[in-house]
Amino acid sequence: MCGIVGAVVTRNVQGILLEGLKRLEYRGYDSAGMAILSDDNRLDRVRALGKVGALESRLEQTPLTGNIGIAHTRWATHGKPSEDNAHPHQSGDNVAVVHNGIIENHERLRSELQQQGYTFTSETDTEVVAHLIAREFDRGGDLLSAVRDALLVFDGAYAMGVVHRDEPGVIIGARKGSPLVVGVGIEEAFLASDPLALLQVTDRFIYLQEEDVVRLSKGGRIEIFDRNGDAVERPIQTFEHSDGAASKGDYRHFMLKEIHEQPQVMTAAMEGRLSERGVLIESFGTDAEALFAKAEQIHIVACGTSYHAGMVARYWLERVAGIPTQVEVASEYRYRRVVVPENTLFVTLSQSGETADTLAALRFSRDLGYMGSLAICNVPGSSLVRESDLTLMMHAGPEIGVASTKAFTSQLVALMLLTLSLAKVRGEEPERQAEIASALRALPEVARRVLDLDKDIEALSTAFAEKHHALFLGRGAHFPIALEGALKLKEISYIHAEAYPAGELKHGPLALVDSEMPVISVAPNDELLDKLKSNLQEVRARGGELFVFADENVGIESTEGVRVLRLPHVDEALAPIIYTLPLQLLSYHVAVLKGTDVDQPRNLAKSVTVE
Numbered sequence: 001m002c003g004i005v006g007a008v009v010t011r012n013v014q015g016i017l018l019e020g021l022k023r024l025e026y027r028g029y030d031s032a033g034m035a036i037l038s039d040d041n042r043l044d045r046v047r048a049l050g051k052v053g054a055l056e057s058r059l060e061q062t063p064l065t066g067n068i069g070i071a072h073t074r075w076a077t078h079g080k081p082s083e084d085n086a087h088p089h090q091s092g093d094n095v096a097v098v099h100n101g102i103i104e105n106h107e108r109l110r111s112e113l114q115q116q117g118y119t120f121t122s123e124t125d126t127e128v129v130a131h132l133i134a135r136e137f138d139r140g141g142d143l144l145s146a147v148r149d150a151l152l153v154f155d156g157a158y159a160m161g162v163v164h165r166d167e168p169g170v171i172i173g174a175r176k177g178s179p180l181v182v183g184v185g186i187e188e189a190f191l192a193s194d195p196l197a198l199l200q201v202t203d204r205f206i207y208l209q210e211e212d213v214v215r216l217s218k219g220g221r222i223e224i225f226d227r228n229g230d231a232v233e234r235p236i237q238t239f240e241h242s243d244g245a246a247s248k249g250d251y252r253h254f255m256l257k258e259i260h261e262q263p264q265v266m267t268a269a270m271e272g273r274l275s276e277r278g279v280l281i282e283s284f285g286t287d288a289e290a291l292f293a294k295a296e297q298i299h300i301v302a303c304g305t306s307y308h309a310g311m312v313a314r315y316w317l318e319r320v321a322g323i324p325t326q327v328e329v330a331s332e333y334r335y336r337r338v339v340v341p342e343n344t345l346f347v348t349l350s351q352s353g354e355t356a357d358t359l360a361a362l363r364f365s366r367d368l369g370y371m372g373s374l375a376i377c378n379v380p381g382s383s384l385v386r387e388s389d390l391t392l393m394m395h396a397g398p399e400i401g402v403a404s405t406k407a408f409t410s411q412l413v414a415l416m417l418l419t420l421s422l423a424k425v426r427g428e429e430p431e432r433q434a435e436i437a438s439a440l441r442a443l444p445e446v447a448r449r450v451l452d453l454d455k456d457i458e459a460l461s462t463a464f465a466e467k468h469h470a471l472f473l474g475r476g477a478h479f480p481i482a483l484e485g486a487l488k489l490k491e492i493s494y495i496h497a498e499a500y501p502a503g504e505l506k507h508g509p510l511a512l513v514d515s516e517m518p519v520i521s522v523a524p525n526d527e528l529l530d531k532l533k534s535n536l537q538e539v540r541a542r543g544g545e546l547f548v549f550a551d552e553n554v555g556i557e558s559t560e561g562v563r564v565l566r567l568p569h570v571d572e573a574l575a576p577i578i579y580t581l582p583l584q585l586l587s588y589h590v591a592v593l594k595g596t597d598v599d600q601p602r603n604l605a606k607s608v609t610v611e
């Protein structure tokens with residue numbers, strides 16, 4: 001998704017902006033650009049279609065100099081990926097704007113501005129923003145008031161950075177519905193849509209709140225104004241992750257690094273939250289115990305991989321905590337009439353905390369009579385965290401690969417902590433809670449043993465490189481794991497993959513099975529194992545080639561057309577976490593064989609901040 005970087009510094013700004021854009025590449029984008037206010041009062045702009053590397057080559061030929069600038073990576077929404085549609089957008093030679101989000105009433109504004117004589121050179125909604133700010137500035141006043149006046153007419157979501165040639169010492173930033181942070185330097189100030197973009201220059205950030213407007217000026221001056229225009233102080237927070245988290249280290253891709261980080265990430269997710277006496281409910285907040293004790297239902301809302309984590313949690317919450325649970329994708333939930341029974345807890349799951357649909361669902365939920373909201377999230381200070389009653393941070397560290405891996409397993413650990421908390425307050429089977437808590441403590445070690453099978457999984461991947469389709473099967477809490485396996489494969493290898501609960505095969509998808517359809521199944525040692533074995537026979541009888549990740553004790557053997565990889569035994573409740581790992585590795589190796597862009601797959605964005 002689009003990324004913003006801006007800086008008012010005491011040195012040449014081009015390198016800082018370029019490095020910031022490189023750090024935002026993981027979000028997914030199709031073009032990049034920057035505009036710098038030169039010392040002799042020009043507004044210079046360079047843009048390029050494609051990767052930040054293409055912009056860098058242009059800048060080598062035409063370097064820009066100056067202390068103030070804004071830059072952007074664009075992920076096309078209005079208008080195709082092209083240099084003309086790349087940001088920054090300008091109004092004449094005076095104003096330059098970078099913008100994330102969508103201006104919903106841009107068509108009406110565009111025709112109004114055209115009638116007033118403004119010329120458009122792109123198909124984007126952002127160019128409307130540039131012209132409107134130019135128009136307001138020309139009516140008198142400073143850049144801050146011009147931006148504020150322009151914001152009054154926009155419908156939609158935005159985070160933006162604005163510079164004007166006639167106010168050369170200043171960048172104005174504004175946000176509504178899209179994230180924007182201010183980086184605090186020494187006599188320097190920065191702006192970005194993601195703190196990771198600025199970790200090379202600062203680790204101190206101010207997370208702007210909804211409808212805040214900020215003025216950054218020379219000398220590192222930062223002035224923030226709330227939605228009423230009143231000057232406000234916002235806290236400075238120190239970024240908690242080390243800069244090393246944003247580099248690949250010795251790994252070929254971020255995705256592989258993040259897959260192998262999972263044992264540590266699992267430990268981090270439970271650290272300080274699980275004592276000898278079980279789960280510490282106060283990890284969810286001081287009010288959590290009282291709220292959980294009253295809760296009679298749970299509604300979970302999330303998108304993509306986070307939604308799959310929610311689906312697993314439904315099995316856990318109902319089985320272990322005995323609490324009725326519903327799970328729904330946020331983009332559907334937010335547009336239907338939701339009937340909320342009394343004492344229902346609303347739970348959102350999000351790695352980024354900025355996913356537009358999930359955030360909108362949280363806001364939509366507020367008037368529906370929920371008893372409270374809980375966010376399980378990986379980014380402190382994100383919108384979801386700020387707007388929820390209770391939060392549990394995942395502590396997974398920055399996830400850079402667009403395909404979510406460690407965030408998923410850390411969400412699952414967090415959701416198991418939620419399950420144990422609810423089981424505890426509801427007085428459900430204390431012995432079972434103790435067993436699961438002890439299995440959780442041992443989980444990172446089991447995960448390490450599974451990751452040691454990397455080479456065996458790589459060997460399996462060759463069977464997929466020439467395939468066009470794949471089918472994933474699972475039963476019970478492993479159906480969502482099959483869904484997640486299929487999502488990973490399609491995201492990064494572009495192989496069409498579908499997932500079914502194995503018992504559903506005979507109701508239709510079996511028609512697809514032949515020797516060209518690899519079928520991947522997870523087979524933990526649980527009560528549905530025998531049922532699953534019968535379903536696998538149905539596949540084999542139709543000539544389907546089977547790849548089975550099976551518990552070491554279940555007695556499924558490799559035979560002709562059936563390749564079995566044995567996984568260490570793990571408590572049934574935690575098996576969904578462990579069986580995720582080989583599916584991640586399989587997708588990764590298939591994608592590497594196919595030569596795709598593993599960390600930034602085509603058409604996708606890391607943090608989906610538009611609807």
Ligand code: AGP
Binds near residue numbers: 305306353354405606
């Ligand atoms: C998964 O690999 C994707 N990156 C995607 O499905 C993602 O999980 C989804 O967009 C939700 O993101 P969030 O967790 O940041 O809300």
